[in-house]
Amino acid sequence: MLGAPGTGKSMLAQRFPGLLPPLAPQDALESAAVLSLTGAFAHERWGQRVLRTPHHTASSVALVGGGSPPRPGEISLAHHGVLFLDEFPEFQRAALEALREPLETGRIVISRAARQAEFPARFQLVAAMNPCPCGHLGSPLHACRCTPDAVARYQGRISGPLLDRIDVQIEVPAVAPAALAAAPDGEASEIVAARVAAARALALGRQGSVNAALSGGALDTHCALDHASSKFLQSAAARLGWSARGFHRVLRVARSIADLAGCDAIAPPHLAEAIQYRRVISRP
Numbered sequence: 001m002l003g004a005p006g007t008g009k010s011m012l013a014q015r016f017p018g019l020l021p022p023l024a025p026q027d028a029l030e031s032a033a034v035l036s037l038t039g040a041f042a043h044e045r046w047g048q049r050v051l052r053t054p055h056h057t058a059s060s061v062a063l064v065g066g067g068s069p070p071r072p073g074e075i076s077l078a079h080h081g082v083l084f085l086d087e088f089p090e091f092q093r094a095a096l097e098a099l100r101e102p103l104e105t106g107r108i109v110i111s112r113a114a115r116q117a118e119f120p121a122r123f124q125l126v127a128a129m130n131p132c133p134c135g136h137l138g139s140p141l142h143a144c145r146c147t148p149d150a151v152a153r154y155q156g157r158i159s160g161p162l163l164d165r166i167d168v169q170i171e172v173p174a175v176a177p178a179a180l181a182a183a184p185d186g187e188a189s190e191i192v193a194a195r196v197a198a199a200r201a202l203a204l205g206r207q208g209s210v211n212a213a214l215s216g217g218a219l220d221t222h223c224a225l226d227h228a229s230s231k232f233l234q235s236a237a238a239r240l241g242w243s244a245r246g247f248h249r250v251l252r253v254a255r256s257i258a259d260l261a262g263c264d265a266i267a268p269p270h271l272a273e274a275i276q277y278r279r280v281i282s283r284p
């Protein structure tokens with residue numbers, strides 16, 4: 001999420017776990033097991049998805065795990081839950097780069113001298129950042145005083161390979177208080193959660209896994225595109241310079257958008273929406 005301070009990015013992140021389906025018993029067991037290693041498990045929270053919100057001053061070890069003996073970090077404590085990183089560019093570079101591997105594999109291997117430990121780390125990353133160092137770029141309420149160079153340097157702290165693994169980038173715009181007061185209330189979490197559960201059930205019924213886990217032949221089969229859609233996606237990929245990973249990630253997001261709409265086939269509007277979620281943060 002890219003937006004000025006005070007636009008509600010943290011509030012949105014806090015609501016996110018409430019949109020996810022309840023944990024399956026096996027997943028609840030795994031979550032409880034990892035949390036128990038650090039004494040963070042609470043019985044009354046059994047079966048609920050965890051929200052972990054480490055501060056940007058957290059060390060690489062605190063974030064991804066480490067030490068002797070190796071202990072799980074925040075990414076593992078957030079297993080099957082949500083990891084919210086506010087002020088994303090302010091995290092240590094090494095800590096951010098260490099997220100790349102677990103974002104792909106859902107686990108983390110920690111090597112310390114002669115010892116090696118592996119922890120699960122299948123978390124949903126939610127990150128928030130200001131658009132520029134002063135925070136007001138694009139705001140109708142305050143003037144931004146940052147030079148284009150400073151903006152590029154700030155956004156550039158999120159490396160290309162890390163950004164490549166972030167499927168949905170959104171702008172959270174600053175809104176004048178008067179407009180905010182006049183805006184209608186949004187949907188309640190339960191209504192959105194019901195839509196999410198239905199889309200997830202559709203994916204599980206079709207392919208036995210969530211869309212994020214589709215790869216190889218299963219990705220080809222369940223994200224098959226007709227000729228027009230295929231040409232549309234390929235020209236976007238060429239124009240925007242995506243890696244093969246980026247291409248496949250857009251395809252999975254489009255599959256989810258189609259599922260949310262109850263459509264069997266992925267069509268150009270689903271692809272167009274998935275493509276624009278990948279274009280918010282500027283890259284030199």
Ligand SMILES: [Zn+2]
Pocket residue numbers: 132133134135136137144145146
């Ligand atoms: Zn600024």
